Amino acid sequence: MTPEALAAVIREAIGHLADSDALQVDVPSEVHVERPRSRDHGDYATNAAMALAKSAGLPPRAIAELIARALQSVPGIAQAEVAGPGFINIRLDSAASGEVARQAVEQGQAYGRGSTLAGRTINVEFISANPTGPLHLGHTRWAAVGDAIARVLAAAGAAVTTEFYVNDRGVQMDRFGASVLAAATGQPIPEDGYHGGYIVDLAAEVVAEEPQLLELPAEERLAGFRESAYRRQLGQQQQVLALFRTHFDVWSSERALHESNAVEHGFEELRSHGHVFTADGAVWLRTTDFGDDKDRVLVKADGEYTYFASDTAYYVNKRERGFDLCIYLLGADHHGYVNRLRAVAACNGDAMETVEVLIGQMVKITRGGQEVKLSKRAGTIVTLEELVDEVGVDAARYSLIRYPVDSPLTLDLEVISQRTNDNPVFYVQYAHARISSVLRNAADLGIDWRTAAFDPGLLTQEREGELLASIAGYPRVVASAAELREPHRIARYLEELATAYHRFYDTCRVLPRSDESLTQTHIARLWLCAASRQVIANGLGLLGVSAPERM
RNA sequence: GCGCCCGUAGCUCAACGGAUAGAGCAACCGGUUUCUACCCGGUCGGUUGGGGGUUCGAGUCCCUCCGGGCGCGCCA
Numbered sequence: 001m002t003p004e005a006l007a008a009v010i011r012e013a014i015g016h017l018a019d020s021d022a023l024q025v026d027v028p029s030e031v032h033v034e035r036p037r038s039r040d041h042g043d044y045a046t047n048a049a050m051a052l053a054k055s056a057g058l059p060p061r062a063i064a065e066l067i068a069r070a071l072q073s074v075p076g077i078a079q080a081e082v083a084g085p086g087f088i089n090i091r092l093d094s095a096a097s098g099e100v101a102r103q104a105v106e107q108g109q110a111y112g113r114g115s116t117l118a119g120r121t122i123n124v125e126f127i128s129a130n131p132t133g134p135l136h137l138g139h140t141r142w143a144a145v146g147d148a149i150a151r152v153l154a155a156a157g158a159a160v161t162t163e164f165y166v167n168d169r170g171v172q173m174d175r176f177g178a179s180v181l182a183a184a185t186g187q188p189i190p191e192d193g194y195h196g197g198y199i200v201d202l203a204a205e206v207v208a209e210e211p212q213l214l215e216l217p218a219e220e221r222l223a224g225f226r227e228s229a230y231r232r233q234l235g236q237q238q239q240v241l242a243l244f245r246t247h248f249d250v251w252s253s254e255r256a257l258h259e260s261n262a263v264e265h266g267f268e269e270l271r272s273h274g275h276v277f278t279a280d281g282a283v284w285l286r287t288t289d290f291g292d293d294k295d296r297v298l299v300k301a302d303g304e305y306t307y308f309a310s311d312t313a314y315y316v317n318k319r320e321r322g323f324d325l326c327i328y329l330l331g332a333d334h335h336g337y338v339n340r341l342r343a344v345a346a347c348n349g350d351a352m353e354t355v356e357v358l359i360g361q362m363v364k365i366t367r368g369g370q371e372v373k374l375s376k377r378a379g380t381i382v383t384l385e386e387l388v389d390e391v392g393v394d395a396a397r398y399s400l401i402r403y404p405v406d407s408p409l410t411l412d413l414e415v416i417s418q419r420t421n422d423n424p425v426f427y428v429q430y431a432h433a434r435i436s437s438v439l440r441n442a443a444d445l446g447i448d449w450r451t452a453a454f455d456p457g458l459l460t461q462e463r464e465g466e467l468l469a470s471i472a473g474y475p476r477v478v479a480s481a482a483e484l485r486e487p488h489r490i491a492r493y494l495e496e497l498a499t500a501y502h503r504f505y506d507t508c509r510v511l512p513r514s515d516e517s518l519t520q521t522h523i524a525r526l527w528l529c530a531a532s533r534q535v536i537a538n539g540l541g542l543l544g545v546s547a548p549e550r551m
Numbered sequence: 552g553c554g555c556c557c558g559u560a561g562c563u564c565a566a567c568g569g570a571u572a573g574a575g576c577a578a579c580c581g582g583u584u585u586c587u588a589c590c591c592g593g594u595c596g597g598u599u600g601g602g603g604g605u606u607c608g609a610g611u612c613c614c615u616c617c618g619g620g621c622g623c624g625c626c627a
Binding site: 032034036037038041045047050053054059060083084085086087130167169170171172173280281282284293294296297298299300301302304306307331332333334335336337338339359361362402403404406407408409410411412415419420421422423424426427429430431433434435436437438440441442445476480483484488492495496499502503505506507509510511512513514550551 | 554555557558563565566567569571573574576582586591592623625626
């Protein structure tokens, strides 16, 4: 029995009590079931009685008594007793606990997937870097976390589209082009240009492969270099992201937005809602109608569109493509955008909740405790590529996802490339490899556990119970990670699951020793192993981290 | 000045408003002569930055102060 199933049972019990007038309450839509820290408090505990006390006008313990008595007759529940201020502590019988092993094995990759977000059509936009340089560490955090969020949302039943918005228009692109051209022709790179070493490499590449560009008249030459370098740089970003296992369904170009007239179209939509006005020769969006500090300019007095104009049109475009939720992942240096983005939604006649902005704090990186400075302009940058080269995709992804994004993060390159428990990705992966080995050995011994009768009631050891409970908790972890947009919960959970497995393995012999014959207990433990492995693989899959069969 | 985020063990960090605030690392002590020891067990370690409040119950919610990060363009 999973905690969700138990919660449903408790809710049902409360419903019966309410129907029979034993208790005058509204049946709560959600019943909270938790795994108590201390096993003395049972397998699970619920605070339902305490939560109902106020509306029922009865002391929590009295309500708890009623519910507990009802639960005692439920199949699978071995014991239900009132404790403390009104908790109900519940003990399952071992067969009911053990059934989740069967569920996990039989459901396979589907185990843990849910439907809490079914019907939602969600756009997740992240990274959206300028195509004027390699992706650096901040982008890398989003590459890992954004991708994991998308996977987790999908696991909760949402239809998810991941999207990368390419800022390929405007002054930065011109500076980029000018920088590459300067490098190609031996001129000093402009003060306001890009000075990274990669500019020189790009310039050399362009010259080698498109020497004819050098022959063009000045203006066309500049444009030629800009476009060529842009294509190459974007291609490089795409290639590195693919290597990093971060997939985007849609690459959306700011330039294309303008060329397809989507910007003007977006303005019309907003105008029809009455939030566009003209002042001082500029066109504005009245975002202050919806909580922004100040109104924002869409078209400057000189006729140029602002960056915000594209953002606004892009939002309208997303809505027209059918997304009912637009999630943006932004760096902390962009948190000033939150209010105006939400205001854009409201100006479009949408609920402000249609826009959800996740703010990620900065990532610092150290090597052996010493900070590695990041500066895109100065060229001493740690790029996504360099990080992966140094620590590998699995360690990089896992380390970046493992922490909530709203706190600043410091990663030490030495630590996350070591195979210590400072670097738990290996700990989790090792559990998977270890189980794989056991299952291989079982096959070698000719044990066909899958078709043998599985008696979950034989899993009565304390550590078997802990492991089963951990497995049973997985679907809820996925659901809450999706609801809270916090994939780090998956990682933390996997570490606990791996611990539970290692502890189980330490005390419970799975396979028969050479002088032993095969028993039902061996079979039951093999099911437990297979279930554990399935859940680890599913969880790592949500993080985009591999689940190796051997290490 | 205004706004957002953060402050938890020596370090890096967890903890749907729930019971005695937890892991890993570091330090120290143990465990494998048969399934992967990249593992397991134990010891040490805390006024959750300070102070108020809300309630059956606060690391978590509210107020305030202190400390740190980031942002406040007709820039992108």
